[in-house]
Amino acid sequence: MKTKITLKELAKLLNVSVSTVSKALNDSPEISPKTVERVKELAALHKYRPNPVAVNLKNSKSGTIGVVIPNISNNFFAQVLSGIEAKAQKEGLQVITYISNESLEREKQIVDMLTSGFVDGVLIAISEATHRARNYDHIFSILEYEIPVVLYDRTNFDIPVDKIGIDDEKSFEEATQLLISKGVKKIGLASGIHHLGVGKLRIKGYEKALLEGMERFVAASSRHQVLVDGIKDLLVNKKVEAMLCTDFGSAMLVYRMAYEFNIKIPQDLKMIGFLNKDVAQYLTPSISFIEQFPEELGKQAMEMLIKRMKGQLIPEKNSHKIINTELVHLESTGF
Amino acid sequence: MKTKITLKELAKLLNVSVSTVSKALNDSPEISPKTVERVKELAALHKYRPNPVAVNLKNSKSGTIGVVIPNISNNFFAQVLSGIEAKAQKEGLQVITYISNESLEREKQIVDMLTSGFVDGVLIAISEATHRARNYDHIFSILEYEIPVVLYDRTNFDIPVDKIGIDDEKSFEEATQLLISKGVKKIGLASGIHHLGVGKLRIKGYEKALLEGMERFVAASSRHQVLVDGIKDLLVNKKVEAMLCTDFGSAMLVYRMAYEFNIKIPQDLKMIGFLNKDVAQYLTPSISFIEQFPEELGKQAMEMLIKRMKGQLIPEKNSHKIINTELVHLESTGF
DNA sequence: CTGAAAGCGCTTACAG
DNA sequence: CTGAAAGCGCTTACAG
Numbered sequence: 001m002k003t004k005i006t007l008k009e010l011a012k013l014l015n016v017s018v019s020t021v022s023k024a025l026n027d028s029p030e031i032s033p034k035t036v037e038r039v040k041e042l043a044a045l046h047k048y049r050p051n052p053v054a055v056n057l058k059n060s061k062s063g064t065i066g067v068v069i070p071n072i073s074n075n076f077f078a079q080v081l082s083g084i085e086a087k088a089q090k091e092g093l094q095v096i097t098y099i100s101n102e103s104l105e106r107e108k109q110i111v112d113m114l115t116s117g118f119v120d121g122v123l124i125a126i127s128e129a130t131h132r133a134r135n136y137d138h139i140f141s142i143l144e145y146e147i148p149v150v151l152y153d154r155t156n157f158d159i160p161v162d163k164i165g166i167d168d169e170k171s172f173e174e175a176t177q178l179l180i181s182k183g184v185k186k187i188g189l190a191s192g193i194h195h196l197g198v199g200k201l202r203i204k205g206y207e208k209a210l211l212e213g214m215e216r217f218v219a220a221s222s223r224h225q226v227l228v229d230g231i232k233d234l235l236v237n238k239k240v241e242a243m244l245c246t247d248f249g250s251a252m253l254v255y256r257m258a259y260e261f262n263i264k265i266p267q268d269l270k271m272i273g274f275l276n277k278d279v280a281q282y283l284t285p286s287i288s289f290i291e292q293f294p295e296e297l298g299k300q301a302m303e304m305l306i307k308r309m310k311g312q313l314i315p316e317k318n319s320h321k322i323i324n325t326e327l328v329h330l331e332s333t334g335f
Numbered sequence: 336m337k338t339k340i341t342l343k344e345l346a347k348l349l350n351v352s353v354s355t356v357s358k359a360l361n362d363s364p365e366i367s368p369k370t371v372e373r374v375k376e377l378a379a380l381h382k383y384r385p386n387p388v389a390v391n392l393k394n395s396k397s398g399t400i401g402v403v404i405p406n407i408s409n410n411f412f413a414q415v416l417s418g419i420e421a422k423a424q425k426e427g428l429q430v431i432t433y434i435s436n437e438s439l440e441r442e443k444q445i446v447d448m449l450t451s452g453f454v455d456g457v458l459i460a461i462s463e464a465t466h467r468a469r470n471y472d473h474i475f476s477i478l479e480y481e482i483p484v485v486l487y488d489r490t491n492f493d494i495p496v497d498k499i500g501i502d503d504e505k506s507f508e509e510a511t512q513l514l515i516s517k518g519v520k521k522i523g524l525a526s527g528i529h530h531l532g533v534g535k536l537r538i539k540g541y542e543k544a545l546l547e548g549m550e551r552f553v554a555a556s557s558r559h560q561v562l563v564d565g566i567k568d569l570l571v572n573k574k575v576e577a578m579l580c581t582d583f584g585s586a587m588l589v590y591r592m593a594y595e596f597n598i599k600i601p602q603d604l605k606m607i608g609f610l611n612k613d614v615a616q617y618l619t620p621s622i623s624f625i626e627q628f629p630e631e632l633g634k635q636a637m638e639m640l641i642k643r644m645k646g647q648l649i650p651e652k653n654s655h656k657i658i659n660t661e662l663v664h665l666e667s668t669g670f
Numbered sequence: 671c672t673g674a675a676a677g678c679g680c681t682t683a684c685a686g
Numbered sequence: 687c688t689g690a691a692a693g694c695g696c697t698t699a700c701a702g
Contacts, residue, residue: 017689049451054679072413097432116384252617259619282587284594352673389695
């Protein structure tokens with residue numbers, strides 16, 4: 001019904017040239033006010049809107065940015081996307097979403113698309129598999145194509161690009177220090193992601209905060225049963241008084257085993273985890289968590305990318321930004 | 336560095352015309368095998384890839400589809416997106432993501448973008464605000480522009496388009512029937528989304544399944560404290576033996592209050608909820624939940640849209656598909 | 671088998 | 687003030 005009208009058709013209806021219509025619509029001072037009015041009136045009547053594909057071709061850009069997400073089921077990334085999308089909308093940019101599912105293979109395919117001219121810029125969090133394989137060639141290829149790119153969240157590897165993330169190490173260092181300051185002596189840590197960059201950093205922060213003479217109690221494995229046994233050992237045999245959990249899975253395991261062995265949270269065991277707010281606060285008892293402000297991270301990543309695309313950042317110098325985390329106290333750290 | 340090479344440049348390097356290069360690259364039978372080889376070799380050397388924006392302009396399409404998501408923090412929608420994206424990738428389509436945040440205003444803006452020619456098709460789940468305001472004009476406008484569109488998940492309103500969703504009513508009807516078959520007499524329901532389409536349907540299913548003489552125990556409110564009081568009444572005063580929860584929030588409240596009033600799950604109280612798998616199975620005790628297969632829903636929505644875009648569906652007839660849900664038994668329904 | 675021309679829908683320097 | 691022409695990067699019917 002309302003099949004899209006083009007400049008050419010408007011021009012014919014108005015008995016003027018296409019150029020005149022285009023200029024009138026773009027408020028060019030070259031065109032007489034009277035003509036501008038006529039043109040705009042008819043354009044409004046027909047609800048004319050320029051074909052974005054044509055405009056983009058003309059401008060040699062695509063008007064879109066590509067966002068690569070390792071795992072959209074992880075609420076953290078979903079929220080990051082939300083922040084990105086909100087900012088993009090304001091800037092009139094379209095967000096093309098690619099989900100790598102933590103796969104190197106998939107990530108390579110995605111990068112292939114990204115470098116083919118579909119997008120004007122890229123926001124990417126590197127997949128787990130890529131980190132494990134230490135195969136970053138495809139990431140470098142984005143740079144070779146001179147496509148502006150910002151790495152978000154998973155930033156701990158050496159590549160000369162703009163980055164934005166949180167300080168994983170510091171967050172757990174501070175959490176550990178807080179427990180120590182409250183007089184907790186035996187602090188344990190559980191992790192199902194110790195092999196990943198973020199996992200390593202969180203564990204490092206914990207270890208850094210431990211005082212001389214304090215024992216290190218770590219249960220870490222990506223294999224379920226090994227992790228279960230490790231946690232059980234810490235809770236039952238080592239009788240730790242607090243547990244830090246680097247990820248959702250390990251937090252839920254600690255939670256569950258505390259229940260099974262009748263260890264009361266927070267009376268017998270304090271807990272702090274990297275969980276998303278929604279889950280953390282709704283649990284019974286609620287679990288104190290590290291707030292990472294993912295939407296803010298997404299927003300700022302987008303801002304950084306926009307600046308880079310507009311050439312507002314110094315070419316040879318890369319930005320590196322840190323979003324501060326915040327320890328939110330809920331029931332599991334009641335003292 | 337690796338600045339993109341164009342057909343024109345390839346042509347110049349090869350001393351042939353642009354048309355010849357284009358045809359050779361597209362394996363046109365018009366071109367001699369020798370030329371094809373020469374062209375392809377040089378193209379490969381320079382890693383030539385056609386500018387997608389130009390190709391799209393030529394083909395009068397955009398190569399993208401728009402996906403409108405009401406709330407990406409809801410894991411259900413995140414998973415739907417995952418299914419959509421996977422399928423789109425296979426079809427060589429780009430997914431532009433728009434997040435309405437359950438806002439009518441935002442949804443209108445988004446639809447405005449969608450009808451301006453950015454996308455070849457649309458997948459949309461209508462926002463809560465839109466449903467409340469019963470203001471569907473903008474949705475109809477997508478139809479006026481003759482853009483293929485598939486409604487997913489929130490499909491219970493009258494509009495002549497393709498739809499795909501789950502049978503909310505049936506899912507809770509069956510869940511209720513199951514409890515009845517196990518001899519549970521006093522079955523309660525908690526809802527924080529009774530005012531929404533899906534909430535209404537779930538409640539309706541519950542009511543439909545109740546046998547003659549069975550009392551209806553419903554605690555429903557979008558106001559936190561009212562809902563808390565309602566649930567408390569059901570658990571403590573009415574002493575229901577089971578609770579159905581239409582949403583994550585109400586499930587967590589029931590969970591919490593059972594804990595506070597020392598009501599044991601599943602011994603004293605059975606529970607079934609609309610939760611996502613991840614949370615449901617990790618809770619202690621784990622909560623039996625209705626599996627909605629969101630990725631499958633996303634995938635099939637995309638398939639339906641592709642068929643519509645390709646004209647493989649009958650123009651005057653709309654598809655309406657239902658994804659079957661499945662009650663997954665975990666600890667909270669242990670009998 | 672190859673190439674010139676037209677065209678997708680727009681914008682913009684240039685003539686008049 | 688208006689319009690013809692060139693061009694963004696491609697494809698394809700048409701001539702040769």
